[in-house]
Amino acid sequence: MKILPYKNLFIGITETLHNVFFENKYADRELEKMLKSNRKWGSKDRAFIAETVYDTVRWKRMIEASMGKEVAPDNLWEFVGTWFVLEDEKLPFWDEFKKISAKDVLKRNHAATDGNFAIRESMPQWMYDLGLKELGKNQWHQEVETMNLPAPTVIRTNTLKTDRKALQKNLKDQGFLTEVLSKYPDALEMADKANIFKTDAFQAGLFEVQDAGSQLIAPYLNVQPGMRVIDACAGAGGKTLHLAAMMQNKGQIYALDIHEWKLQELKKRAKRAGAQNIQTKVIDSTKVIKKMEGTADRVLIDAPCSGLGVLSRNPDSKWKLTPEFIEDIKKIQAEILDSYSKMVKNGGALVYATCSILPSENQNQVQAFLANHPEFKLVREKQLFPSQTGYDGFYMAYLEKN
Numbered sequence: 001m002k003i004l005p006y007k008n009l010f011i012g013i014t015e016t017l018h019n020v021f022f023e024n025k026y027a028d029r030e031l032e033k034m035l036k037s038n039r040k041w042g043s044k045d046r047a048f049i050a051e052t053v054y055d056t057v058r059w060k061r062m063i064e065a066s067m068g069k070e071v072a073p074d075n076l077w078e079f080v081g082t083w084f085v086l087e088d089e090k091l092p093f094w095d096e097f098k099k100i101s102a103k104d105v106l107k108r109n110h111a112a113t114d115g116n117f118a119i120r121e122s123m124p125q126w127m128y129d130l131g132l133k134e135l136g137k138n139q140w141h142q143e144v145e146t147m148n149l150p151a152p153t154v155i156r157t158n159t160l161k162t163d164r165k166a167l168q169k170n171l172k173d174q175g176f177l178t179e180v181l182s183k184y185p186d187a188l189e190m191a192d193k194a195n196i197f198k199t200d201a202f203q204a205g206l207f208e209v210q211d212a213g214s215q216l217i218a219p220y221l222n223v224q225p226g227m228r229v230i231d232a233c234a235g236a237g238g239k240t241l242h243l244a245a246m247m248q249n250k251g252q253i254y255a256l257d258i259h260e261w262k263l264q265e266l267k268k269r270a271k272r273a274g275a276q277n278i279q280t281k282v283i284d285s286t287k288v289i290k291k292m293e294g295t296a297d298r299v300l301i302d303a304p305c306s307g308l309g310v311l312s313r314n315p316d317s318k319w320k321l322t323p324e325f326i327e328d329i330k331k332i333q334a335e336i337l338d339s340y341s342k343m344v345k346n347g348g349a350l351v352y353a354t355c356s357i358l359p360s361e362n363q364n365q366v367q368a369f370l371a372n373h374p375e376f377k378l379v380r381e382k383q384l385f386p387s388q389t390g391y392d393g394f395y396m397a398y399l400e401k402n
């Protein structure tokens with residue numbers, strides 16, 4: 001992207017970065033707010049701002065090393081300017097960029113990144129060390145490099161309302177080109193970045209935005225129309241909606257979560273998608289789970305996790321996550337597996353899934369669970385690595401209850 005030398009765009013960028021770095025806000029939401037409150041910006045301006053915010057968040061550690069100091073509220077312009085110098089762009093002659101010497105930036109960059117993978121690839125040191133310990137150098141380095149690439153936009157055809165071919169044509173007629181992903185039965189990848197939420201097709205519920213790897217989780221449950229299915233960590237319902245489509249609206253899906261606001265969002269999405277076999281329930285006490293014990297043909301535990309498989313989509317997680325959070329979430333995963341697995345009926349099955357690539361959140365959790373639950377057996381498991389698929393990293397395990 002060529003630099004767009006309009007000061008108000010840079011004000012938008014630095015204000016968004018301020019909220020992400022210093023107010024602990026999420027990059028995607030801050031960006032959305034910023035773009036919404038500046039309706040006069042054209043599509044080029046919007047793309048420039050979005051790309052610059054995502055790039056600078058992604059490359060924070062490497063930019064800081066090249067700037068010679070940590071980013072702070074009073075040096076955000078220098079931070080952004082340093083990024084453009086590294087991108088070989090000519091900076092506008094503005095006072096805010098006066099202090100930046102391109103020669104010094106490049107010299108510092110070379111000194112800091114030469115032979116230092118974690119700085120070169122902009123990873124917090126503790127996160128780099130953790131991945132190295134769990135995955136080994138070869139695998140981890142490949143994942144880090146892949147997750148530093150911008151995430152593609154993939155959509156899932158809502159087969160309750162249309163099929164992939166018809167959707168592709170519909171979007172083409174509206175000026176949106178897509179590519180069929182042959183290994184993912186309902187997926188289309190957008191050829192360009194575009195606001196597809198505004199399309200008639202989206203408003204009519206013909207598709208949902210969902211990463212290709214994520215689209216493999218609902219099929220992993222092997223659901224049939226008419227089954228009783230519990231999506232125990234349903235959130236805003238990405239997988240619930242997919243399950244409803246696979247079950248052709250027949251049978252019953254119980255979508256649970258501890259956050260009511262997420263289930264409210266799920267309800268809105270279900271309405272748009274025409275999914276009619278979903279009932280939501282907030283987990284506000286242990287009684288909710290107890291009541292459902294032994295009742296489900298299938299239980300999906302799409303567990304809360306570190307998100308270390310989806311850094312490409314959420315680069316700000318690199319700076320928000322902490323080692324303590326990951327240790328805590330692992331304990332929660334084990335507790336959830338232990339108590340929610342009781343909802344599976346005899347002869348039924350459970351899928352445990354995460355969007356992490358760390359064995360300690362995935363295979364090791366499943367093995368520890370199996371050691372204490374001889375009534376379950378592991379039938380199959382799959383780890384999707386971003387470096388191998390080009391999409392987000394996910395883990396899924398299918399466990400049968402005897």
Ligand SMILES: C[S@@+](CC[C@H](N)C(=O)[O-])C[C@H]1O[C@@H](n2cnc3c(N)ncnc32)[C@H](O)[C@@H]1O
Pocket residue numbers: 232233234235236237238239240256257258259262283302303304305336355
């Ligand atoms: C990976 S997200 C789920 C994403 C969702 N399944 C989807 O496809 O959009 C994990 C979810 O677990 C929920 N969660 C966290 N702790 C939980 C708990 N103890 N019981 C149930 N859900 C929990 C979070 O609120 C979050 O929505």
